[in-house]
Amino acid sequence: MEVCCIPAVPFPPASLRYRLHPVLENWSIGRPTKRRCFFAASAGLRHLPKGNHLETQKRMFILGMGFVGEFVAQDLMNQGWAVSGTCTSVAKKEKLDKLGFNVHLFDANEPELEVLNILNQHTHLLVSIPPCLHIGDPMLQHAEVLRRKLNNDCLQWLCYLSTTGIYGDCGGAWVDETYPPNPPNELAKLRLAAEGGWLSLGDDLGVAAHVFRLGGIYGPGRSAIDTIIKGESLSNSQRVRSFKKYTSRVHVADICNALNESIHKPSPGRIYNIVDDDPAPRTEVFSFARKLIGETWMKEVDTNESFSGERSLRGEKRVVNARMKKELGVRLFHPSYRSGLQSISDQVHHYPPSPSPSPSPSWEESLSDV
Numbered sequence: 001m002e003v004c005c006i007p008a009v010p011f012p013p014a015s016l017r018y019r020l021h022p023v024l025e026n027w028s029i030g031r032p033t034k035r036r037c038f039f040a041a042s043a044g045l046r047h048l049p050k051g052n053h054l055e056t057q058k059r060m061f062i063l064g065m066g067f068v069g070e071f072v073a074q075d076l077m078n079q080g081w082a083v084s085g086t087c088t089s090v091a092k093k094e095k096l097d098k099l100g101f102n103v104h105l106f107d108a109n110e111p112e113l114e115v116l117n118i119l120n121q122h123t124h125l126l127v128s129i130p131p132c133l134h135i136g137d138p139m140l141q142h143a144e145v146l147r148r149k150l151n152n153d154c155l156q157w158l159c160y161l162s163t164t165g166i167y168g169d170c171g172g173a174w175v176d177e178t179y180p181p182n183p184p185n186e187l188a189k190l191r192l193a194a195e196g197g198w199l200s201l202g203d204d205l206g207v208a209a210h211v212f213r214l215g216g217i218y219g220p221g222r223s224a225i226d227t228i229i230k231g232e233s234l235s236n237s238q239r240v241r242s243f244k245k246y247t248s249r250v251h252v253a254d255i256c257n258a259l260n261e262s263i264h265k266p267s268p269g270r271i272y273n274i275v276d277d278d279p280a281p282r283t284e285v286f287s288f289a290r291k292l293i294g295e296t297w298m299k300e301v302d303t304n305e306s307f308s309g310e311r312s313l314r315g316e317k318r319v320v321n322a323r324m325k326k327e328l329g330v331r332l333f334h335p336s337y338r339s340g341l342q343s344i345s346d347q348v349h350h351y352p353p354s355p356s357p358s359p360s361p362s363w364e365e366s367l368s369d370v
């Protein structure tokens with residue numbers, strides 16, 4: 001299998017590439033001479049557009065079809081985009097393939113050139129792969145290869161999904177994007193470096209690159225409601241987080257919302273906090289979730305909070321989302337966890353309310369806060 005540790009061949013000029021690819025050469029006949037990206041059926045993209053549509057259809061590549069990636073993929077496919085993406089396991093690929101996505105197995109530590117050759121035929125790129133300890137951003141280890149592969153004038157927009165965790169503990173202060181980051185641990189430092197790396201790559205390539213600093217992500221299948229229904233017990237990291245007075249959250253639908261707005265209003269190099277209006281303690285969110293579950297299923301749920309007392313809560317931070325609203329024009333679907341959880345509760349009959357293995361960890365479980 002071809003991986004990028006193979007010495008790189010210099011990126012050929014467009015004319016040479018057309019000569020090397022007869023199908024693409026025919027496609028280029030009579031077209032303007034400006035370099036353009038290829039779009040070959042062999043690349044594995046679905047919903048191939050015809051004729052001039054080739055140049056107008058938007059194509060999103062999602063590095064890391066995890067919780068957010070899958071929602072974004074569905075949202076864009078519903079809007080008529082061609083969407084491709086990656087995951088790391090065969091089982092996950094099979095699941096996503098069944099949902100109609102065009103998914104490639106991919107290890108960012110050893111990226112296959114074949115997949116990068118597909119990636120570089122896309123107009124938009126969403127990076128959802130988190131950094132690894134001792135490595136940093138696994139893709140940016142191969143920044144030179146990426147720079148060469150993406151230097152074909154195809155990519156117009158990219159967004160790196162980061163986290164509000166890079167601000168660290170701010171003693172309960174309101175923090176906007178100008179607040180000095182204070183990464184609290186090694187992973188958060190690597191995350192901050194990854195933000196800079198992706199913005200710099202975008203700048204080098206002339207691509208509008210953005211960073212979205214996400215609060216704790218929740219949505220259908222990953223929420224306080226799901227955690228309670230599945231009867232999951234608290235992990236150590238959850239216990240630690242339960243002592244935070246404020247946790248900024250965002251419903252996955254609002255991440256899609258903000259991404260859509262950013263795609264329509266690119267702003268190269270810009271960083272946005274993507275959170276709701278209501279940073280609230282975990283205890284409050286879980287109390288509300290228990291109330292909703294009780295109302296929905298008339299079910300006795302354990303309302304004992306075994307993990308926290310109000311007086312012991314620590315400040316942390318309240319994340320400001322004003323830039324997202326002002327510059328991107330985002331109008332939140334779920335300004336508070338209340339409306340977000342209510343919508344999940346309303347939909348919950350679509351997925352089993354009985355304890356069952358989770359396809360992905362609850363956001364409280366997976367939130368590494370970096």
Ligand SMILES: NC(=O)c1ccc[n+]([C@@H]2O[C@H](COP(=O)([O-])OP(=O)(O)OC[C@H]3O[C@@H](n4cnc5c(N)ncnc54)[C@H](OP(=O)(O)O)[C@@H]3O)[C@@H](O)[C@H]2O)c1
Binds near residue numbers: 067068087164363
């Ligand atoms: N969870 C939160 O509350 C939260 C809050 C703020 C920011 N974030 C960050 O926001 C991003 C999206 O969040 P999410 O909850 O959607 O994350 P997620 O569900 O964990 O998805 C991460 C994706 O990255 C892929 N991945 C991980 N390591 C990889 C590697 N070495 N090579 C290739 N692919 C790799 C995973 O592959 P598989 O699909 O095969 O697992 C998955 O598709 C992540 O970077 C996350 O850290 C999360």
